[in-house]
Amino acid sequence: MAKSDTPLLDQLGGGKWPSFIDDMKQAAKKKPMAKDLLGQLELSYKEKIGHWKHGGIVGVKGYGGGVIGRYSDCPEKFPNVQAFHTLRVNHPTGWFYKTEALRNLCDVWDKHGSGLTNLHGSTGDIILLGTTTDHLQECFDDLSAKGFDLGGSGSALRTPSACVGPGRCEWACIDSLDTCYNITMSYQDEIHRPMFPYKFKIKVAACPNDCVASIARSDLAIIGTWKGDIPIDQKEVAAYAAAGLDIQKEVCNLCPTRCMVYNGRELKIYDEDCTRCMHCINLMPKALRPGPEKGATLLIGGKAPIVEGALLSWVIVPFMKLEPPYTELKDLIMKIIDWWSETARSRERIGELIKRVGMRTFLRAVGLPALPQMVKSPRTNPYVFFWPEDIKQKEVK
Amino acid sequence: MPQIELAGKTYEVDEDGFLQELDKWNKEFAQAYAKNEGIEGQLTEEHWKIINYLRDYFQKFGIAPMIRKLVKDNGIDMKRLYELFPTGPAKGACKLAGLSKPTGCV
Numbered sequence: 244m245a246k247s248d249t250p251l252l253d254q255l256g257g258g259k260w261p262s263f264i265d266d267m268k269q270a271a272k273k274k275p276m277a278k279d280l281l282g283q284l285e286l287s288y289k290e291k292i293g294h295w296k297h298g299g300i301v302g303v304k305g306y307g308g309g310v311i312g313r314y315s316d317c318p319e320k321f322p323n324v325q326a327f328h329t330l331r332v333n334h335p336t337g338w339f340y341k342t343e344a345l346r347n348l349c350d351v352w353d354k355h356g357s358g359l360t361n362l363h364g365s366t367g368d369i370i371l372l373g374t375t376t377d378h379l380q381e382c383f384d385d386l387s388a389k390g391f392d393l394g395g396s397g398s399a400l401r402t403p404s405a406c407v408g409p410g411r412c413e414w415a416c417i418d419s420l421d422t423c424y425n426i427t428m429s430y431q432d433e434i435h436r437p438m439f440p441y442k443f444k445i446k447v448a449a450c451p452n453d454c455v456a457s458i459a460r461s462d463l464a465i466i467g468t469w470k471g472d473i474p475i476d477q478k479e480v481a482a483y484a485a486a487g488l489d490i491q492k493e494v495c496n497l498c499p500t501r502c503m504v505y506n507g508r509e510l511k512i513y514d515e516d517c518t519r520c521m522h523c524i525n526l527m528p529k530a531l532r533p534g535p536e537k538g539a540t541l542l543i544g545g546k547a548p549i550v551e552g553a554l555l556s557w558v559i560v561p562f563m564k565l566e567p568p569y570t571e572l573k574d575l576i577m578k579i580i581d582w583w584s585e586t587a588r589s590r591e592r593i594g595e596l597i598k599r600v601g602m603r604t605f606l607r608a609v610g611l612p613a614l615p616q617m618v619k620s621p622r623t624n625p626y627v628f629f630w631p632e633d634i635k636q637k638e639v640k
Numbered sequence: 641m642p643q644i645e646l647a648g649k650t651y652e653v654d655e656d657g658f659l660q661e662l663d664k665w666n667k668e669f670a671q672a673y674a675k676n677e678g679i680e681g682q683l684t685e686e687h688w689k690i691i692n693y694l695r696d697y698f699q700k701f702g703i704a705p706m707i708r709k710l711v712k713d714n715g716i717d718m719k720r721l722y723e724l725f726p727t728g729p730a731k732g733a734c735k736l737a738g739l740s741k742p743t744g745c746v
Contacts, residue, residue, distance in 0.1 A: 296655075297743075298741075298743060299655065299656050300656045300658075300730060300731045300741055300742065301656060301731070302727055302728060302731055304678055304726045304727060305722055305726055306728065307722075307728035307729070307730060307731070312656060314655050326655070397730075398706075398707075432718060432719075436718050436722060436728065437707065437730070438706075438707040438708050438711065438718060439708075440706065440708075584708050589706055
C-alpha cells in the first residue's frame with residue numbers, strides 16, 4: 244500500500260465522527276488547490292506552526308470588506324495555495340435556503356474557487372474558502388447575479404445574524420428574522436465600507452434560550468423576552484408529574500433563582516424573582532409559556548478574548564417593544580456607534596471601552612437611565628456610580 | 641518579492657501590490673498605478689488631497705489614520721471616498737499614497 248502524504252491528517256479522518264479532512268480529500272481529487280491545502284495543513288501539524296501569512300488586503304469594487312486576503316508563506320512547496328482568499332457571503336437570515344440556492348452557491352464556487360466551503364462561520368456567514376485575486380471580482384459578480392451579497396469583515400458592522408425564531412420556534416417572543424433582515428438592509432454602508440474603530444456584531448435571539456449565543460458572541464445582543472407572569476396550566480403540570488417528571492428535583496431545584504414552589508399538586512412561580520432563564524419552560528413546554536407582553540432585552544459588550552479578556556454582555560435596556568420599523572432600536576444603535584466611534588481607541592471593542600471609561604459615562608452619552616437590571620451581581624459590583632451633581636442634590640434633600 | 645513596472649520604472653511591491661520601498665514613492669507612481677485601482681484618467685485635485693493627507697499622516701505617526709478620521713479631516717463622506725477610490729480607502733488610497741499595507745482585523 245502506498246504511503247500516505249498526510250499521515251497526521253489521516254488520524255483526524257480515522258475517528259468516530261465525520262472529519263473535514265475527508266471532505267478536503269474528496270475535493271482534492273478534482274481541485275489542485277484543495278490538494279495543496281491538505282499538504283500545507285499537514286506541514287503545519289508537523290511543524291506545529293501556521294503557514295498563512297497574516298492579513299492581505301484584497302477586495303471587490305465599491306466594497307471595503309467581505310474578502311479576507313490569505314497567502315501561503317511557503318508557496319514554493321504549495322504553489323496552488325499561494326493565494327487562498329476567503330469570501331464572506333451574507334447568509335439568509337435564520338439560515339433558510341432553497342436547495343437551488345445552495346446549488347447556485349456551489350456552482351459559482353466550483354467555477355471560481357477551491358470548491359471548499361464552511362457553512363457557517365462563527366459570524367454566521369457562508370464562508371467560501373480559497374480563491375485567487377484575479378477571480379474575486381468575477382466571483383462576486385456571479386454571486387450577485389444569483390442574489391447573494393458579501394458580508395462584513397474588518398472594522399465594520401459584521402453580518403447581523405439571528406436564530407430561526409418564529410420560522411420554527413414556538414418560544415419566539417420577537418420576530419428575530421425580520422429584525423435581523425431590517426438591520427442588515429438599514430446598515431449596508433456600515434457592513435460593506437468599514438469605518439469603525441474595530442468590529443461590531445449584532446445578533447438577535449428570539450427568546451432567552453439565546454440559540455445564537457448573542458450574549459457571548461455579539462457586541463449588541465437583542466434577546467426576546469416578556470413582561471408579566473408565566474402562565475401556568477396546572478392540569479398539564481399534573482400530567483408531567485404523572486408521566487414521571489420529578490418536578491421538585493428537575494424543575495424547582497434547578498431554577499437559578501429558586502423562584503418556584505411545588506407542593507406535589509400545584510406549581511407556583513414567584514415571577515418577581517424570575518430571571519427568564521427558560522429552564523422550566525423548556526422542561527414543561529405544555530404547562531408553561533412565556534408571559535403575554537412580548538419585547539426584547541438589549542445587552543452590550545460581549546466579545547471573545549482578544550486584547551482584553553472575554554466579556555459577557557450586560558443589560559442596557561431591560562425591555563423594548565420591538566416592532567417594524569424598529570425606530571427606537573435603530574436610533575439607539577446609531578447613538579451607541581457614534582459614541583464608540585468618537586471615543587474608542589483603535590481596535591477597542593465597545594465592551595472594552597465601557598470597561599475603561601465606566602458604565603455611567605456610556606449611559607449618559609447614549610441617553611439611557613441607570614436601572615437596577617444593569618447591576619451584574621447584586622451587592623457585589625454596583626458599578627453605576629453617582630455623578631457628583633447627583634450626590635449634591637441628594638444632600639440638599 | 642514581486643515587482644511592478646510603472647511609467648518606465650520598476651518598484652518592489654508585496655503580494656497585494658503595496659510599495660515596499662517607501663522612499664521610492666513619487667507622483668508618477670501614484671498616477672500610473674491609479675488604473676489598477678479602478679481609477680480612469682488623471683488623478684484629480686480631490687484624489688491628491690486624500691493622497692497627500694495620508695502621506696502626511698503616515699510620516700507624522702507611522703501608521704495609516706482610522707477611516708473615520710480621514711473622512712472627518714477631509715470633509716468628505718464615505719460614498720464620495722469610494723467614488724474616488726473604488727477599491728476603498730485602505731486598499732486603493734493607501735496603495736497609491738505609497739503607505740505600508742494597513743493592518744486590520746479580518
